Amino acid sequence: MPVPFTADDASRLRDTFAQVVADGASPGGVIAYGTTGDNPQFLSVGKIAPECGDATPDQDTTYDIASLTKVVATWPLIGQALDAGLLDLDAPIRDFIPPMSSETPSGEATVRQLIAHTSGLRASTRLDRYRGSELPLHELLCREPREDEPGRHRYINRGYILLGLALAHVHRRPLDQLGAALWKTLGMNATVYGPVARTLKVAPTEQRIPGAPRIWGAPHDDNAGLLGGVAGHAGVFSTPGDLAVYADRLLAAHADGDEHGLGAWLHASLVPQTPIEPGLDRGLSWVLATGGLVAYHHGFTGTSLYLAPGTGRYLVICTNAVYGGTARTKIAPLRALALKTISFA
DSSP: OOOOOHHHHHHHHHHHHHEEEEEESEEEEEEEETTTSSSSSSEEEEOOOGGGGOOOTTTBBBBOOGGHIIIIIIIIHHHHHHTSSSSOTTSBBBGSSOOSSSGGGGGSSSSSHTTTSSSSSSSSSOGGGGGSSSHHHHHHHSSSSOOSSSSSSOOHHHHHHHHHHHHHHHHHSHHHHHHEEEEOOOOOOOEEESSSOTTTOOOOOOSTTTTOOOOOOOOSSSSHHTTOOSSSSSSSSEEEEHHHHHHHHHHHHHHHHHHSSHHHHHHTTTTTOOETTTTTOOOOOEEGGGGGTEEEEEEETTEEEEETTTTTEEEEEEOOOOGGGGGGGGGGHHHHHHHHHHOOO
Protein backbone atom coordinates (compact mmCIF):
# COMPACT_ATOMS: atom_id res chain seq x y z
CA MET A 1 0.00 0.00 0.00
CA PRO A 2 1.26 3.53 -0.76
CA VAL A 3 2.46 5.48 2.26
CA PRO A 4 0.99 9.01 2.21
CA PHE A 5 2.88 12.15 3.12
CA THR A 6 2.01 13.55 6.54
CA ALA A 7 0.91 17.06 7.47
CA ASP A 8 4.30 17.49 9.16
CA ASP A 9 6.05 16.50 5.91
CA ALA A 10 4.13 19.17 4.02
CA SER A 11 4.76 21.79 6.69
CA ARG A 12 8.52 21.20 6.72
CA LEU A 13 8.67 21.31 2.93
CA ARG A 14 6.69 24.55 2.80
CA ASP A 15 8.77 26.22 5.52
CA THR A 16 12.09 25.23 3.92
CA PHE A 17 10.85 26.27 0.48
CA ALA A 18 9.78 29.65 1.83
CA GLN A 19 13.18 30.10 3.48
CA VAL A 20 15.22 29.36 0.35
CA VAL A 21 13.02 31.75 -1.64
CA ALA A 22 13.51 34.40 1.05
CA ASP A 23 17.27 33.79 0.79
CA GLY A 24 17.14 34.57 -2.94
CA ALA A 25 17.46 31.04 -4.31
CA SER A 26 14.51 31.57 -6.67
CA PRO A 27 11.60 33.98 -7.14
CA GLY A 28 9.30 31.11 -6.17
CA GLY A 29 8.05 27.78 -7.36
CA VAL A 30 5.87 24.76 -6.78
CA ILE A 31 6.27 21.41 -5.06
CA ALA A 32 4.01 18.59 -6.21
CA TYR A 33 3.81 15.47 -4.07
CA GLY A 34 1.60 12.45 -3.70
CA THR A 35 1.19 8.70 -3.83
CA THR A 36 0.21 6.30 -6.57
CA GLY A 37 -3.44 6.53 -7.56
CA ASP A 38 -4.28 9.61 -5.48
CA ASN A 39 -4.61 13.22 -6.59
CA PRO A 40 -1.37 15.20 -6.20
CA GLN A 41 -0.98 17.97 -3.67
CA PHE A 42 0.71 21.26 -4.52
CA LEU A 43 2.69 23.72 -2.41
CA SER A 44 3.26 27.13 -3.97
CA VAL A 45 5.73 29.70 -2.68
CA GLY A 46 6.68 33.18 -3.91
CA LYS A 47 6.05 34.55 -7.38
CA ILE A 48 6.74 33.23 -10.88
CA ALA A 49 9.11 36.15 -11.56
CA PRO A 50 9.05 39.96 -11.38
CA GLU A 51 8.35 40.05 -15.14
CA CYS A 52 5.09 38.23 -14.42
CA GLY A 53 3.86 40.75 -11.86
CA ASP A 54 2.13 39.32 -8.81
CA ALA A 55 1.30 36.03 -10.50
CA THR A 56 1.72 33.09 -8.12
CA PRO A 57 3.13 29.85 -9.55
CA ASP A 58 0.75 26.92 -9.62
CA GLN A 59 0.38 23.44 -11.08
CA ASP A 60 -0.03 24.90 -14.58
CA THR A 61 3.03 27.17 -14.57
CA THR A 62 5.50 26.15 -17.28
CA TYR A 63 9.14 25.64 -16.32
CA ASP A 64 12.29 24.89 -18.29
CA ILE A 65 13.04 21.50 -16.71
CA ALA A 66 16.62 21.38 -18.11
CA SER A 67 18.27 18.01 -17.39
CA LEU A 68 15.00 16.45 -16.26
CA THR A 69 14.71 16.09 -20.04
CA LYS A 70 17.01 13.08 -19.60
CA VAL A 71 14.42 11.18 -17.53
CA VAL A 72 11.22 12.72 -18.93
CA ALA A 73 12.08 12.37 -22.63
CA THR A 74 15.24 10.41 -23.47
CA TRP A 75 15.03 7.71 -20.81
CA PRO A 76 11.43 6.60 -21.48
CA LEU A 77 11.97 6.79 -25.25
CA ILE A 78 15.00 4.53 -24.91
CA GLY A 79 12.84 2.08 -22.98
CA GLN A 80 10.30 2.07 -25.79
CA ALA A 81 13.02 1.64 -28.42
CA LEU A 82 14.48 -1.33 -26.53
CA ASP A 83 11.05 -2.97 -26.37
CA ALA A 84 10.67 -2.44 -30.12
CA GLY A 85 14.09 -3.94 -30.86
CA LEU A 86 15.39 -0.66 -32.26
CA LEU A 87 18.20 -0.30 -29.70
CA ASP A 88 20.47 -2.66 -27.79
CA LEU A 89 21.79 -1.53 -24.42
CA ASP A 90 25.15 -3.22 -24.89
CA ALA A 91 25.79 -2.32 -28.52
CA PRO A 92 27.89 0.72 -29.51
CA ILE A 93 25.99 3.90 -30.27
CA ARG A 94 27.55 3.97 -33.77
CA ASP A 95 25.21 1.10 -34.68
CA PHE A 96 22.17 3.39 -34.26
CA ILE A 97 23.23 6.56 -36.05
CA PRO A 98 24.00 7.24 -39.72
CA PRO A 99 27.21 5.70 -41.13
CA MET A 100 30.44 7.63 -40.60
CA SER A 101 33.52 7.77 -42.78
CA SER A 102 36.29 8.26 -40.25
CA GLU A 103 37.69 6.94 -36.97
CA THR A 104 35.03 7.38 -34.28
CA PRO A 105 36.40 6.43 -30.85
CA SER A 106 33.46 7.96 -28.99
CA GLY A 107 31.10 5.99 -31.23
CA GLU A 108 32.28 2.81 -29.48
CA ALA A 109 30.49 3.82 -26.27
CA THR A 110 27.49 1.59 -25.65
CA VAL A 111 23.95 2.76 -25.08
CA ARG A 112 24.22 1.49 -21.48
CA GLN A 113 27.41 3.45 -20.88
CA LEU A 114 25.91 6.63 -22.29
CA ILE A 115 22.69 6.43 -20.29
CA ALA A 116 24.58 5.56 -17.07
CA HIS A 117 27.27 8.24 -17.53
CA THR A 118 30.08 5.66 -17.61
CA SER A 119 31.16 6.11 -21.24
CA GLY A 120 34.44 7.92 -20.67
CA LEU A 121 33.48 10.51 -23.29
CA ARG A 122 34.77 14.06 -23.08
CA ALA A 123 32.87 15.76 -20.24
CA SER A 124 32.97 19.29 -21.60
CA THR A 125 30.27 19.79 -24.21
CA ARG A 126 30.65 22.93 -26.36
CA LEU A 127 28.65 22.51 -29.54
CA ASP A 128 29.46 26.10 -30.49
CA ARG A 129 32.97 24.86 -31.35
CA TYR A 130 31.45 22.86 -34.20
CA ARG A 131 30.13 25.95 -35.97
CA GLY A 132 31.11 25.99 -39.63
CA SER A 133 31.90 22.28 -39.81
CA GLU A 134 30.75 20.34 -42.86
CA LEU A 135 30.33 17.11 -40.92
CA PRO A 136 27.01 16.15 -39.26
CA LEU A 137 26.73 16.50 -35.49
CA HIS A 138 26.71 12.78 -34.70
CA GLU A 139 30.02 12.31 -36.52
CA LEU A 140 31.61 15.34 -34.90
CA LEU A 141 30.69 13.96 -31.48
CA CYS A 142 31.85 10.44 -32.30
CA ARG A 143 35.20 11.57 -33.71
CA GLU A 144 36.14 13.09 -30.35
CA PRO A 145 38.60 10.99 -28.32
CA ARG A 146 37.49 9.46 -25.05
CA GLU A 147 38.88 11.14 -21.96
CA ASP A 148 38.69 8.10 -19.73
CA GLU A 149 38.26 4.35 -19.77
CA PRO A 150 34.62 3.27 -19.61
CA GLY A 151 33.21 2.36 -16.21
CA ARG A 152 33.85 5.35 -13.95
CA HIS A 153 30.94 7.68 -13.29
CA ARG A 154 31.21 11.12 -14.81
CA TYR A 155 28.17 13.19 -15.68
CA ILE A 156 28.34 13.86 -19.43
CA ASN A 157 25.74 15.73 -21.49
CA ARG A 158 27.18 14.80 -24.89
CA GLY A 159 26.20 11.19 -24.27
CA TYR A 160 22.55 12.16 -24.06
CA ILE A 161 22.86 14.36 -27.13
CA LEU A 162 24.06 11.26 -28.98
CA LEU A 163 21.19 9.21 -27.53
CA GLY A 164 18.70 11.81 -28.76
CA LEU A 165 20.22 11.69 -32.24
CA ALA A 166 20.09 7.88 -32.19
CA LEU A 167 16.41 7.86 -31.19
CA ALA A 168 15.54 10.17 -34.06
CA HIS A 169 17.53 8.01 -36.49
CA VAL A 170 16.13 4.61 -35.55
CA HIS A 171 12.55 5.90 -35.51
CA ARG A 172 13.01 8.07 -38.60
CA ARG A 173 11.18 10.84 -36.73
CA PRO A 174 12.40 14.02 -35.01
CA LEU A 175 12.99 13.79 -31.28
CA ASP A 176 10.36 16.40 -30.44
CA GLN A 177 7.72 14.40 -32.31
CA LEU A 178 8.71 11.24 -30.45
CA GLY A 179 8.41 13.10 -27.16
CA ALA A 180 5.05 14.60 -28.07
CA ALA A 181 3.63 11.17 -28.92
CA LEU A 182 4.92 9.71 -25.64
CA TRP A 183 3.57 12.52 -23.49
CA LYS A 184 0.18 12.37 -25.17
CA THR A 185 -0.20 8.71 -24.25
CA LEU A 186 0.73 9.54 -20.64
CA GLY A 187 -1.72 12.44 -20.37
CA MET A 188 1.03 15.07 -20.13
CA ASN A 189 -0.69 17.65 -22.30
CA ALA A 190 1.42 20.66 -21.26
CA THR A 191 4.85 19.06 -21.79
CA VAL A 192 6.72 20.10 -24.94
CA TYR A 193 10.14 20.73 -26.33
CA GLY A 194 10.91 24.45 -26.46
CA PRO A 195 11.00 27.16 -27.35
CA VAL A 196 7.61 28.16 -25.95
CA ALA A 197 5.78 31.50 -26.06
CA ARG A 198 6.79 34.18 -23.57
CA THR A 199 3.60 34.38 -21.50
CA LEU A 200 2.82 35.17 -17.87
CA LYS A 201 2.43 31.42 -17.21
CA VAL A 202 6.00 30.66 -18.35
CA ALA A 203 8.77 31.14 -15.78
CA PRO A 204 11.69 33.24 -17.09
CA THR A 205 15.20 32.05 -16.29
CA GLU A 206 18.52 33.91 -16.42
CA GLN A 207 19.59 37.32 -17.64
CA ARG A 208 22.98 36.49 -19.13
CA ILE A 209 24.04 40.05 -20.01
CA PRO A 210 23.14 43.14 -17.94
CA GLY A 211 20.63 45.28 -19.78
CA ALA A 212 19.76 42.50 -22.23
CA PRO A 213 16.46 40.61 -22.31
CA ARG A 214 16.14 37.70 -19.91
CA ILE A 215 15.88 34.15 -21.27
CA TRP A 216 12.15 33.48 -21.31
CA GLY A 217 10.58 30.56 -23.15
CA ALA A 218 13.88 29.53 -24.76
CA PRO A 219 16.07 26.75 -23.32
CA HIS A 220 18.51 27.95 -20.70
CA ASP A 221 21.01 25.31 -21.82
CA ASP A 222 23.31 26.71 -24.51
CA ASN A 223 23.79 23.41 -26.32
CA ALA A 224 20.06 22.75 -26.43
CA GLY A 225 19.61 26.24 -27.82
CA LEU A 226 22.08 25.50 -30.63
CA LEU A 227 20.00 22.42 -31.47
CA GLY A 228 16.84 24.48 -31.86
CA GLY A 229 15.66 23.58 -28.37
CA VAL A 230 15.37 19.85 -29.14
CA ALA A 231 18.05 17.64 -27.60
CA GLY A 232 18.43 14.47 -25.58
CA HIS A 233 19.98 16.19 -22.59
CA ALA A 234 17.85 19.34 -22.16
CA GLY A 235 15.20 21.46 -23.86
CA VAL A 236 11.88 20.21 -22.45
CA PHE A 237 9.36 22.50 -20.76
CA SER A 238 6.75 21.12 -18.39
CA THR A 239 4.48 21.95 -15.46
CA PRO A 240 4.26 20.68 -11.87
CA GLY A 241 0.92 19.10 -12.77
CA ASP A 242 2.31 17.20 -15.74
CA LEU A 243 5.38 16.01 -13.83
CA ALA A 244 3.09 14.71 -11.07
CA VAL A 245 1.10 12.82 -13.71
CA TYR A 246 4.34 11.38 -15.07
CA ALA A 247 5.57 10.28 -11.66
CA ASP A 248 2.23 8.66 -10.87
CA ARG A 249 2.17 6.78 -14.18
CA LEU A 250 5.73 5.52 -13.66
CA LEU A 251 5.05 4.29 -10.13
CA ALA A 252 1.76 2.67 -11.13
CA ALA A 253 3.43 0.87 -14.05
CA HIS A 254 6.23 -0.28 -11.75
CA ALA A 255 3.72 -1.64 -9.22
CA ASP A 256 1.87 -3.57 -11.95
CA GLY A 257 4.97 -5.68 -12.55
CA ASP A 258 4.54 -5.94 -16.32
CA GLU A 259 7.34 -7.62 -18.24
CA HIS A 260 7.40 -4.82 -20.81
CA GLY A 261 6.71 -1.11 -20.88
CA LEU A 262 7.67 1.73 -18.57
CA GLY A 263 7.19 -0.30 -15.39
CA ALA A 264 9.66 -2.97 -16.45
CA TRP A 265 12.06 -0.30 -17.75
CA LEU A 266 11.92 1.55 -14.43
CA HIS A 267 12.56 -1.71 -12.58
CA ALA A 268 15.62 -2.41 -14.76
CA SER A 269 16.82 1.15 -14.35
CA LEU A 270 16.89 0.88 -10.56
CA VAL A 271 19.74 -1.64 -10.72
CA PRO A 272 22.98 0.19 -9.79
CA GLN A 273 25.42 0.54 -12.69
CA THR A 274 28.23 2.42 -10.94
CA PRO A 275 28.86 4.30 -7.68
CA ILE A 276 28.73 8.11 -7.72
CA GLU A 277 29.79 8.71 -4.14
CA PRO A 278 29.19 6.95 -0.81
CA GLY A 279 25.44 6.41 -0.49
CA LEU A 280 24.63 7.26 -4.10
CA ASP A 281 24.71 5.07 -7.21
CA ARG A 282 23.81 5.68 -10.82
CA GLY A 283 21.20 3.41 -12.34
CA LEU A 284 20.12 3.76 -15.93
CA SER A 285 19.77 7.54 -16.01
CA TRP A 286 18.43 7.85 -12.45
CA VAL A 287 20.45 8.61 -9.31
CA LEU A 288 19.78 5.91 -6.71
CA ALA A 289 19.73 6.71 -2.99
CA THR A 290 18.78 5.03 0.28
CA GLY A 291 20.04 1.66 -0.87
CA GLY A 292 18.19 1.95 -4.16
CA LEU A 293 14.81 2.69 -2.55
CA VAL A 294 14.69 6.19 -4.08
CA ALA A 295 15.42 7.29 -7.65
CA TYR A 296 15.80 10.94 -8.52
CA HIS A 297 17.18 13.43 -11.00
CA HIS A 298 17.83 17.18 -10.97
CA GLY A 299 17.63 19.88 -13.61
CA PHE A 300 20.14 22.76 -13.61
CA THR A 301 17.39 25.39 -13.67
CA GLY A 302 16.12 24.29 -10.26
CA THR A 303 13.88 21.32 -10.98
CA SER A 304 13.88 17.87 -9.36
CA LEU A 305 11.90 14.64 -9.59
CA TYR A 306 11.97 11.96 -6.86
CA LEU A 307 10.40 8.49 -6.94
CA ALA A 308 10.07 5.94 -4.14
CA PRO A 309 8.56 2.83 -5.77
CA GLY A 310 8.43 0.84 -2.53
CA THR A 311 6.16 3.35 -0.81
CA GLY A 312 4.42 4.64 -3.93
CA ARG A 313 5.58 8.18 -3.18
CA TYR A 314 6.76 10.89 -5.54
CA LEU A 315 7.86 14.49 -5.17
CA VAL A 316 8.47 17.18 -7.79
CA ILE A 317 10.22 20.52 -7.39
CA CYS A 318 9.74 23.22 -10.04
CA THR A 319 11.61 26.49 -9.68
CA ASN A 320 13.46 28.94 -11.89
CA ALA A 321 16.44 29.06 -9.53
CA VAL A 322 18.77 30.26 -12.29
CA TYR A 323 16.83 33.55 -12.27
CA GLY A 324 19.49 34.95 -9.93
CA GLY A 325 22.46 33.26 -11.58
CA THR A 326 24.73 31.58 -9.04
CA ALA A 327 22.08 32.01 -6.34
CA ARG A 328 20.69 28.70 -7.63
CA THR A 329 23.03 26.89 -5.24
CA LYS A 330 20.88 28.15 -2.35
CA ILE A 331 18.19 25.64 -3.34
CA ALA A 332 20.32 22.81 -1.90
CA PRO A 333 18.55 22.69 1.52
CA LEU A 334 15.19 22.16 -0.18
CA ARG A 335 16.54 19.33 -2.33
CA ALA A 336 18.15 17.72 0.71
CA LEU A 337 14.88 17.86 2.64
CA ALA A 338 12.95 16.49 -0.34
CA LEU A 339 15.26 13.47 -0.51
CA LYS A 340 15.04 12.92 3.25
CA THR A 341 11.26 13.26 3.24
CA ILE A 342 10.64 10.78 0.44
CA SER A 343 13.24 8.34 1.76
CA PHE A 344 11.76 7.81 5.20
CA ALA A 345 8.05 7.09 5.44
